[in-house]
Amino acid sequence: MFTPSQAGFRRLLPLLRPHLRQLSWGVLCMLIYVGSFPLLIRLAGQLFPALGSGDLNRVLGLIGLALVIFAVQKLAQFGQDSLLAGPALQVSQRLRSDLFRRLQTVELGALEKLSAGDLTYRLTEDADRVSEVLYKTIHDTLPSLLQLLAVLGVMLWLDWKLTTAILLLAPVIVWLISLFGARVMVATERSQKKVSELAGLLGEAIEGLPLVRAFAAESWLQDRFEGEIDQHRQARHLTYSLVALQHPVVGSIEVAGLFAVLAMGAARIQSGDLDINGLSSYLTGLVVLIDPIAHVTNNFNEFQQGQASLKRLRQIEQEPQEPPDPVNAVPIGCLQGDLKLEQVSFGYDPSQPVLRSVDLSVQAGEVLALVGPSGAGKSTLFSLLLRFNTVQQGRILLDGHDLSRLRAQDLRRQVALVPQRTTVFSGSVAEAIRFGRPASDEDVEQAARLANADDFIRALPHGYATQLEERGSNVSGGQLQRIAIARAVLGNPSLLLLDEATSALDAEAEAAVQLGLKQAMAGRTVLVIAHRLATVQEADQIVVLEQGRVVDRGTHDALMQRGGRYRDLCERQFIRDLQNS
The missing domain is CATH 3.40.50.300 (P-loop containing nucleotide triphosphate hydrolases)
Structure with missing residues (x-):
């Protein structure tokens, strides 16, 4: 997730340091949550044969144990989500506060060239998007990645040959996600630029409405506004289209992989290399993999959009600043005024x-x-x-x-x-x-x-x-x-x-x-x-x-x-x- 970029999401990580204690408890809950999946997969492998044998006592015992593990997992998930939300939101607040403080020291000549509507959008909508991405990265994407690793580990242990065959699809999926993600980021930057231009026009229009009416220029302003919102619509539609195209493309590869596993699993059972218990656990693990893959895919798209927002926020830092105060400043009291x-x-x-x-x-x-x-x-x-x-x-x-x-x-x-x-x-x-x-x-x-x-x-x-x-x-x-x-x-x-x-x-x-x-x-x-x-x-x-x-x-x-x-x-x-x- 944290790939090098002009946006510099890694530069936000130091802002998490004051919240290490809360993060540590959140990570502990995350590990409990992720660690429960191998146990549930193992129980599923034992439950299906027990159902087939009609052993009611064993079935009830396995279901009871699964319910206990499931309850602990959901409590851990609640702790993970609630504990990790605070630091993410506080980092966003700190980022927004620091950028606003820096904005107040931008040279007036440079400040006058900036659009008030654009700056407002950056410090509100763009900052919110960065906060959402950071929160999802901590509380959703990271657990999903750990879940993927944990479940794949169990599947390798159950049948490493079958799992190796599945992993051959992984580079294709990663490549497709990266390809779509890069295009989504470019489209999002274009869309956000159009929103900023629209916000700037709205600010000018609202302040200048009396002048517009005085010159009977309402039709001109309406045409200009409709042109801006149409450009914004087109830019947003391109982003939505890229995201919409990614889902069936990646999903088709995932479904093809699932059918391939079923075919190879049947062949492995026929050859005696895999028993029904192992296959039950294996298929359960495969089903469990679908959800984290979907989360990682969706969140990667949002991450790319968040990178575009963070890049726009970081541009404020590049504006020239007022000259700094001298190191050995001269103290002054009440002056006369010469x-x-x-x-x-x-x-x-x-x-x-x-x-x-x-x-x-x-x-x-x-x-x-x-x-x-x-x-x-x-x-x-x-x-x-x-x-x-x-x-x-x-x-x-x-x-x-x-x-x-x-x-x-x-x-x-x-x-x-x-x-x-x-x-x-x-x-x-x-x-x-x-x-x-x-x-x-x-x-x-x-x-x-x-x-x-x-x-x-x-x-x-x-x-x-x-x-x-x-x-x-x-x-x-x-x-x-x-x-x-x-x-x-x-x-x-x-x-x-x-x-x-x-x-x-x-x-x-x-x-x-x-x-x-x-x-x-x-x-x-x-x-x-x-x-x-x-x-x-x-x-x-x-x-x-x-x-x-x-x-x-x-x-x-x-x-x-x-x-x-x-x-x-x-x-x-x-x-x-x-x-x-």
Whole structure:
């Protein structure tokens, strides 16, 4: 079963080590279960002649003994199945947990390229299939293989010549099972890929239904969806067809072998090399062989499908990870917020830098606005400050500490982000503000007051205990943004990053959010990505980025008087605003 493969099922075996005690008891029950088969076969060989002789006492004695052995066997089977189920499920849980932990450290650039629907399918359906295969391997396939060996041993002892003739069929059956299994694995990989694509399309469709309706594109989406499910059907049908074809092919060989044994057994009895007792035991053993062979065949197909699932799970491990924390990380406490960038260069593709030799200096408590066209490097600069990416040249200092020398979590406790598009997890409002941090109710309410959110939260049906629905759909955009501000300031960060947090709001909501931002910004170093230039006029510094370079800097008034790129951007936006109004 555990053949070398790209999936690497053997790599799961170390995860079973913490459960060796439970596994040992399970294996003991398995050995009792398997060991009962030779005894039952032996009793069957004695029972049939006793029936023919009409010896009632002997028949009843043999039946009673068989019932006792059978009862012990079934108790052992129950112990085997129940004891071995736990470790298999715990390994699956550990695998899923480890992969999700690893997923949280995948580089954001790589993560954005992955389909949410595909990842969801891998960590749910694929992980479940791996669990099922592991469970069946431990509690079903392994006992079936041991049963095969035990029964074949008895049959060799009864008549080694006849058994040797049967074993000549074994390579043919194994070859056919392997041949079908390899094709089943390929077909399963294709099928699972189609399911992942279908899950991705469903995620996009559900989130984008309002847009679909707005463009009257329902027919287009329906056609696309039906095309995806048809491809999925075809892929699944191929898998089912291969499995369905395997059963009659392998079964025909097994039946041919059975008839051959009957013919050879009759010849052996006629020649006097085998008596009726031996033949009865032998045929009983042959019947007992059928069930484990069927189990091994079916489970091998499922194992191949499980390998395809495990291979897809392991692909998550191959995604590039965030840079690790330095070995000798510098400990930091509460910082003031002095920020300095020295000749910082970075590119997602090193041959095409996004930021080029950027120098910036921001004093603690100052507000710096970043302006410039799309692609100028503003968001990339934020990703460097949060250490989602690491500078390739130069360095970034926070209170004199090089960011590359800090633990990522220590840094991110000092740097908070308010994104342009707020994301919240389902749960209470208080939980959305805490966001997994150990904060008291008083701290949560203080953060909400700073964000100008306390009044509207208390007006909700259950106040801070009000449950937010998926994507915060039961509160307004302005309210959601103020919750995001409260979430950002809860940890009292020294550096606050604002990605134009009001650009998608109406005037009334923007005023409420602006008040929350003003209160949240007090006493902190703030960097603002500004798309609407009217929002940055009061910044202490305005830096103009273009093609990854700082092309101008200064206050709003100074930059307007100087002319140049900033004034050009302002005048263009002012003209657009006049035209729109």
